[in-house]
Amino acid sequence: MKAEDILSRLTTQLKDPTGVRWNEIDLLEYITDGQRQVCLLVPKAYMVIESVKLAAGTEQTVPAGSSQFGAALVNMGSDGDTRGPAINESEFSDMNRFNPGWQTDPTSTVVTDFMFEYDNPLTYWVYPPVPSTPDVWIKIRTPKIPAVVTSPGALMNVNDLYLTPIYEYCMYRALSKDAQTKNTIEAENHRQRFFNALGLKVEADKGHRQRQRGGDE
Structure with a gap:
């Protein structure tokens, strides 16, 4: 259109x-x-699936032009093109209850879980924590702001x-x-x-x- x-x-x-x-x-x-x-x-109404390089640690920010976070879908390796394991959605409350130290756990190049809060729409968290090197890419789905x-x-x-x-x-x-x-x-x-x-x-x-x-x- x-x-x-x-x-x-x-x-x-x-x-x-x-x-x-x-x-x-x-x-x-x-x-x-x-x-x-x-x-x-x-x-x-305007949802985009894209590969993003993660920041070191657990806290992540959605790409520019996104109106909020949607979901983390799958690991994409160190080059952004190598598809890996799917990523599961978890609840903050469950993660905090069963693993209070999850944000300081050993780093991994494979993300297993993601979490987000509706009242903090531009931020999401991944687990395990991501290392500063090598690069870690995942594919995410986010609503975008129309041009x-x-x-x-x-x-x-x-x-x-x-x-x-x-x-x-x-x-x-x-x-x-x-x-x-x-x-x-x-x-x-x-x-x-x-x-x-x-x-x-x-x-x-x-x-x-x-x-x-x-x-x-």
Whole structure:
């Protein structure tokens, strides 16, 4: 999906094909903000899997451009290309209870466990501690912050499933620019439809997961 897919829909709905009331720069800004609002509310809308080199020790920071930590998946050797053992998720409370000294245990070039806290979204921890040498790489999954949309031909970071909520957000922003009562009311309607569209998507995904598991969550 490209920005122009939303842009053409906006100019038609706003009845402003020549950009007199809402110029292209404004609308591209709304599209950028719309993508980011979607990803703020639904982080998986723009998820990336990448190899990262770990810092020495246990505490790690997500790569630049990430909005939060997702998961550690698999060891990738000392070169970032050699796939190794999978990495398990553990709980801080369990690790602290059963191995209080885990952060000062002997180092290893193979990570077995990862931990993270929801209230500290940019940081995660690995076990055993990582040595300063040789390099240790793992593959992680993280939600990303969408790039600024600078042209109609720019590719969107989220897929086509989120076209409608982004469109609704842009309409909300565009109509909020006008102080007329009619447009203010219509802007609020678009804002509500933005949240409704995302809510329906979240509920549909939840139902799909339940069906896969064969029961309720």
